[in-house]
Amino acid sequence: MFDNFPLWPARASTAAGNVDALFIFLLIVSGLMTLLILTALVYFAARYRHRRGVLAEQIEGSIPLELTWTTIPLFVFLVIFVWGAVVYFKSRTPPRDSTEVYVVAKQWMWKLEHAEGQREINELHVPVGRDVKLIMTSQDVIHSFYVPAFRMKQDVLPGRYTVAWFRAIKPGTYHLFCAEYCGTQHSGMIGSIVVMEPAQFEAWMSGGTTGPLSASGEKIFAELGCVTCHRTDTQGRGPNLQGVFGKPVLLEDGRTVTADENYIRESILDPGAKVVNGFKPVMPTFQGLVSEEQLNALVAYVKSLSQPGTAGTSAAAATPQNDSNAAGSQVQ
Amino acid sequence: MSMATVTVQPVERENYLNKEYGVGSWLFTTDHKRIALLYLMSITFFFFIGGFFALLIRLELLTPVGDLVQADTYNKLFTMHGMVMVFFFLIPSIPAVLGNFLVPMMIGAKDLAFPRINLLSWYLYIIGGIMMLHCMLTGGVDTGWTFYTPFSTAFTNTKIVEAGLAIFVAGFSSILTGLNFVVTIHRMRAPGMTWSRLPLFIWAHYATSIIQILGTPVIAITIVLVAVERTLHLGIFDPRLGGDPLLFQHLFWFYSHPAVYIMILPSMGVVTEIIACFARKRIFGYSFVAFSSIAIAVFGFLVWAHHMFVAGISVYAALVFSLLSYAVAVPSAVKVFNWTATLYKGSIHYDAPMLYAFGFIGLFTMGGLTGLFLAALGIDVHVTDTYFVIAHFHYIMVGGALMGYLGGLHFWWPKISGRLYPESLARLAALIVFLGFNLTFFPQFILGYLGMPRRYFQYPQEFQVLNVLSTAGATVLGVGYLLPMLYFLWSMRYGKPAPDNPWNAAGLEWMTSSPPTTFNFEKEPVVTWEAYNYDELDAPHKEEVPVVR
Numbered sequence: 001m002f003d004n005f006p007l008w009p010a011r012a013s014t015a016a017g018n019v020d021a022l023f024i025f026l027l028i029v030s031g032l033m034t035l036l037i038l039t040a041l042v043y044f045a046a047r048y049r050h051r052r053g054v055l056a057e058q059i060e061g062s063i064p065l066e067l068t069w070t071t072i073p074l075f076v077f078l079v080i081f082v083w084g085a086v087v088y089f090k091s092r093t094p095p096r097d098s099t100e101v102y103v104v105a106k107q108w109m110w111k112l113e114h115a116e117g118q119r120e121i122n123e124l125h126v127p128v129g130r131d132v133k134l135i136m137t138s139q140d141v142i143h144s145f146y147v148p149a150f151r152m153k154q155d156v157l158p159g160r161y162t163v164a165w166f167r168a169i170k171p172g173t174y175h176l177f178c179a180e181y182c183g184t185q186h187s188g189m190i191g192s193i194v195v196m197e198p199a200q201f202e203a204w205m206s207g208g209t210t211g212p213l214s215a216s217g218e219k220i221f222a223e224l225g226c227v228t229c230h231r232t233d234t235q236g237r238g239p240n241l242q243g244v245f246g247k248p249v250l251l252e253d254g255r256t257v258t259a260d261e262n263y264i265r266e267s268i269l270d271p272g273a274k275v276v277n278g279f280k281p282v283m284p285t286f287q288g289l290v291s292e293e294q295l296n297a298l299v300a301y302v303k304s305l306s307q308p309g310t311a312g313t314s315a316a317a318a319t320p321q322n323d324s325n326a327a328g329s330q331v332q
Numbered sequence: 333m334s335m336a337t338v339t340v341q342p343v344e345r346e347n348y349l350n351k352e353y354g355v356g357s358w359l360f361t362t363d364h365k366r367i368a369l370l371y372l373m374s375i376t377f378f379f380f381i382g383g384f385f386a387l388l389i390r391l392e393l394l395t396p397v398g399d400l401v402q403a404d405t406y407n408k409l410f411t412m413h414g415m416v417m418v419f420f421f422l423i424p425s426i427p428a429v430l431g432n433f434l435v436p437m438m439i440g441a442k443d444l445a446f447p448r449i450n451l452l453s454w455y456l457y458i459i460g461g462i463m464m465l466h467c468m469l470t471g472g473v474d475t476g477w478t479f480y481t482p483f484s485t486a487f488t489n490t491k492i493v494e495a496g497l498a499i500f501v502a503g504f505s506s507i508l509t510g511l512n513f514v515v516t517i518h519r520m521r522a523p524g525m526t527w528s529r530l531p532l533f534i535w536a537h538y539a540t541s542i543i544q545i546l547g548t549p550v551i552a553i554t555i556v557l558v559a560v561e562r563t564l565h566l567g568i569f570d571p572r573l574g575g576d577p578l579l580f581q582h583l584f585w586f587y588s589h590p591a592v593y594i595m596i597l598p599s600m601g602v603v604t605e606i607i608a609c610f611a612r613k614r615i616f617g618y619s620f621v622a623f624s625s626i627a628i629a630v631f632g633f634l635v636w637a638h639h640m641f642v643a644g645i646s647v648y649a650a651l652v653f654s655l656l657s658y659a660v661a662v663p664s665a666v667k668v669f670n671w672t673a674t675l676y677k678g679s680i681h682y683d684a685p686m687l688y689a690f691g692f693i694g695l696f697t698m699g700g701l702t703g704l705f706l707a708a709l710g711i712d713v714h715v716t717d718t719y720f721v722i723a724h725f726h727y728i729m730v731g732g733a734l735m736g737y738l739g740g741l742h743f744w745w746p747k748i749s750g751r752l753y754p755e756s757l758a759r760l761a762a763l764i765v766f767l768g769f770n771l772t773f774f775p776q777f778i779l780g781y782l783g784m785p786r787r788y789f790q791y792p793q794e795f796q797v798l799n800v801l802s803t804a805g806a807t808v809l810g811v812g813y814l815l816p817m818l819y820f821l822w823s824m825r826y827g828k829p830a831p832d833n834p835w836n837a838a839g840l841e842w843m844t845s846s847p848p849t850t851f852n853f854e855k856e857p858v859v860t861w862e863a864y865n866y867d868e869l870d871a872p873h874k875e876e877v878p879v880v881r
Binding site for chain 1: 403404407474475476478480482483487488570571572577578611612613614616617618619620641642643644647650651654655658661662665666668669670672673675676677678679680681682690693694697698701702704705707708709710711712713714716717718778781782783785786787788789790791792794797866867870872
């Protein structure tokens with residue numbers, strides 16, 4: 001029963017070491033503070049124990065002391081704050097060229113799809129030493145993707161994408177927990193992250209697949225007729241999507257947004273929300289017509305149009321369309 | 333200090349307890365002291381209900397698999413535990429009981445500014461409480477006390493609206509109490525009771541009242557919005573209806589974070605009074621302790637989104653809220669240092685209230701320091717929504733707020749009941765509570781860092797040892813809480829009659845009889861001394877301090 005009693009979680013990602021280092025620093029700082037207060041309490045309690053005939057000495061206070069114990073903690077707190085912020089920023093900023101995995105959470109299971117097309121449920125296989133970016137959304141309520149061994153957690157929301165990333169450093173099988181309460185089987189919404197040596201992982205990946213996610217996306221793009229308006233030239237009723245992803249987009253109302261996963265998603269489900277400058281809001285909504293998985297595939301496809309060496313090789317040629325529109329509107 | 337024995341009085345003096353008898357004299361009373369007792373009985377009732385839920389939770393978690401109750405039942409248990417403890421015990425605890433009893437007396441007033449509103453606030457609490465009981469008995473709620481959307485508005489089929497309305501009604505009771513205190517403290521102070529002579533208990537309650545008045549309406553309106561979305565399907569929080577689930581979290585925590593200060597500030601006030609009395613000293617750095625209460629109340633409103641660092645808010649927002657969270661930690665630290673410094677060159681006694689105060693300082697310090705971990709963005713990502721958070725806020729809300737409440741109850745019990753409680757039993761209970769508490773909640777810090785998420789009905793095998801320790805601690809803690817209730821009840825009938833000032837404590841409340849008369853003072857006191865004038869009280873050849881009856 002008690003054969004398995006760890007006191008420190010496994011450290012299996014690059015982030016884990018950073019978090020642990022700060023955690024240990026905080027343990028030391030708070031340990032020292034506790035020791036200081038405890039020593040003072042115990043010492044005073046013993047030394048100034050009531051004795052008959054000995055009166056307490058009334059002391060009003062001391063401004064220098066008050067300033068000392070206001071500014072020293074404040075300074076220590078600022079150090080912790082800055083360190084914590086640095087660790088957080090690293091953990092929130094997925095490196096470029098990360099491998100992408102799309103995650104769809106639902107009561108009470110995790111559905112994962114690699115950009116290469118492999119699908120998994122409640123289990124994610126990843127190689128050691130590669131940056132993996134998770135693009136996550138929920139089909140129903142809020143969930144949270146939590147891998148203690150990676151010190152990584154991100155809430156997964158319905159209606160939008162949230163993003164997280166990690167880089168595993170140690171092969172093994174690690175817990176995947178849902179950390180945001182989501183109903184009856186919340187504690188059953190668990191799974192595992194299987195970290196493999198790259199060679200093993202390649203072997204695993206070469207197993208059955210229906211082709212890359214972007215290819216499925218391209219198929220859906222054609223089936224839904226998107227392709228009739230979003231043409232690869234400048235004549236379409238909708239913007240040309242070649243090379244759009246990751247770039248700033250000037251909108252009809254003068255704002256500029258970055259074309260990230262959430263923007264693509266929103267433009268499919270609520271096309272009228274952010275209309276590209278120079279275009280009319282003629283696109284119908286696809287809310288309810290595409291599943292979360294199809295949506296992911298579409299996003300993956302649009303993204304692939306901006307990657308060199310893929311379908312969207314004419315990215316350089318395509319961007320001017322947006323740019324010329326942008327320039328035009330600025331002149332007006 | 334040993335409590336002085338008193339000569340038994342042949343005829344009991346008239347006081348607020350024996351002035352009138354009968355149920356009606358209690359249910360229609362406008363005496364702040366009687367209302368305090370009504371609150372005491374009601375919140376004790378809810379405390380034991382919430383405690384019963386906690387016991388079932390701990391028993392279920394004894395084993396990794398779900399065996400004692402169903403998953404849905406477990407989810408309802410932790411939800412109802414949280415709702416009952418937060419809204420029906422902790423928030424009213426010190427303000428509505430000790431504050432109600434003491435605020436007028438400490439400032440030399442006959443009653444609160446609005447005695448009838450005071451009674452109304454108790455009735456609202458009771459109506460809210462009955463609604464909550466009805467909700468629990470007819471199925472309960474399973475969202476967690478946090479009501480996160482869209483789970484609460486569109487997915488659960490439990491009694492969200494009913495529970496929400498219960499909290500809504502009880503919230504008004506809290507607002508009215510706060511309002512009453514603010515007006516009372518401003519308008520009803522006895523001649524000579526200047527702001528700088530106020531006991532720090534009053535400062536703490538003043539700060540608390542501000543939060544109650546400004547924060548509670550926000551949770552009230554949030555509950556209404558949840559009810560509207562749930563019943564009328566108006567899109568506010570549910571993204572499928574065009575709403576934003578994060579908006580709910582912002583609104584919820586805008587109240588629910590400051591609510592923690594509603595619980596802890598009064599407790600800090602209590603501990604300050606106790607430390608001054610049992611160290612026989614004025615409080616070190618009076619004005620710093622006073623203003624730190626106000627600073628906590630103000631900064632407390634600016635840190636809510638530190639509950640949302642992984643919820644999907646922008647990294648820059650997270651940065652700001654992390655920084656502000658450290659700002660609120662400073663005044664808390666200032667208080668701890670000043671309490672400790674007060675002991676220096678004191679003449680320290682170790683009666684039960686002081687043991688609770690020591691316990692408070694220790695546990696609050698640990699709770700506060702682990703708050704620094706959670707406010708650190710990088711660490712919060714790992715430990716938020718795990719048992720680390722559970723342990724942290726129980727150290728603050730149970731180790732802090734509840735220890736202070738129990739300490740205060742012991743300290744003022746002779747004044748409230750006119751009877752003495754059995755001192756050695758009380759010291760034993762304080763020790764049991766302290767040990768039981770640490771055994772229950774310390775293992776949860778480790779569980780949290782290991783990664784055990786909160787609100788888990790089942791858990792992986794490797795978390796079991798720590799969970800067993802925690803459950804063992806909970807049973808000890810349960811005994812520690814039952815004991816005071818039993819000997820307080822016992823003392824009401826069999827306890828020795830209390831002298832007017834058994835601790836030889838400073839403060840106007842100790843210059844009345846025990847128990848006080850209905851209007852507290854026979855004639856309005858005139859204050860010519862600072863708070864905590866222990867030098868005068870302990871002076872070897874002091875003149876008799878005039879007793880104002």
